Amino acid sequence: MDASNNGESGDQVGIRVDSNPDDHTDALGSAGSAGNSVLVTGSSHPYGTGAIGQLANGYSSPSSSYRKNVAKMVTDRHAAEYNMRHKNRGMALIFNHEHFEVPTLKSRAGTNVDCENLTRVLKQLDFEVTVYKDCRYKDILRTIEYAASQNHADSDCILVAILSHGEMGYIYAKDTQYKLENIWSFFTANHCPSLAGKPKLFFIQACQGDRLDGGVTMQRSQTETDGDSSMSYKIPVHADFLIAYSTVPGFYSWRNTTRGSWFMQSLCAELAANGKRLDILTLLTFVCQRVAVDFESCTPDTPEMHQQKQIPCITTMLTRILHFRDKQSVPAGRV
Secondary structure, eight states: OOOOOSSOOOSSSSSOOEEETTEEESSSSSGGGGGGOOOOOSTTSTTOSSHHHHHHHTOOOGGGGGSOOOOOOOSOTTOSBOOOOSSEEEEEEEEEOOOOSSTTOOOOTTHHHHHHHHHHHHHHTTOEEEEEESOOHHHHHHHHHHHHHSOOTTEEEEEEEEESOEETTEEEOSSOEEOTHHHHGGGSTTTOGGGTTSOEEEEEESOOOSBOBOOOOOOOOOOOOSOOOSSOOOOOTTTTEEEEESSOTTBOOEEETTTEEHHHHHHHHHHHHHTTTSOHHHHHHHHHHHHHHHEEEOOTTSGGGTTOBOOOEEEEOOOSBOOOOOGGGSOOOOO
């Protein structure tokens, strides 16, 4: 049922609008699910439920800030780039959700294509990839807790990808919804000191709400302090995280039933073409460009969902430039 394409897109962006009747949202599985979205308001979430809001709302209690947390320095204080010269690139955990026990959630056709493509490109970038299929929430927590408890001293970083349905501020496991903060909080510097000062990357393919983006047609017409030290230094416990959502808070995320989601298609294409050439934020900028320019929904039988657009949302707390350089060309060792 795919719309025909006049040739595949190459490594350049902006040369094709991919309109497909097999594109679906990653919300509750249907266009009629708008009334089921979970909106969390009130004093319990004063900063909102988006990526930044979840960080603020989930911040550890004041009493915990008085604990003395110490981790090994893996990068010079003012180094421009992360130290990616460890023995291993690191773990990559992919939670792939196709089928659900929640009655309102439809199966996510096309997600296995995303999973296979992502697995392939991450292995090319030297990650040790493990895929978890249709996990219940308790199994996800158990897996994440185990990963955070490991010694990552010989690893450059860690990566977690979640492919699932979602709503505003929530992601779905096989059996229930949960907040992303329940996952990434295991890897903060105070909880996982062997990853302190190292990149912690999260890629989330899921809806963040039920709003649609009709797009806009474009026509031609346009604090610093003195002193330096190479001695020990402190970093915030939430430093060095990057969370890349497939869409902005409040909006649908689209997925093609045969080719996979727009976001994962674009992410995998960029990682394959430029994963070892471009730094991660430059690369993700081009991922955003691919999604924004190359894709548009094609659902003429459902006019309200027809010709809709999408833009990923990148929340970064990275403190240095991140390059996935070729492991074989970089000598082992630490700064």
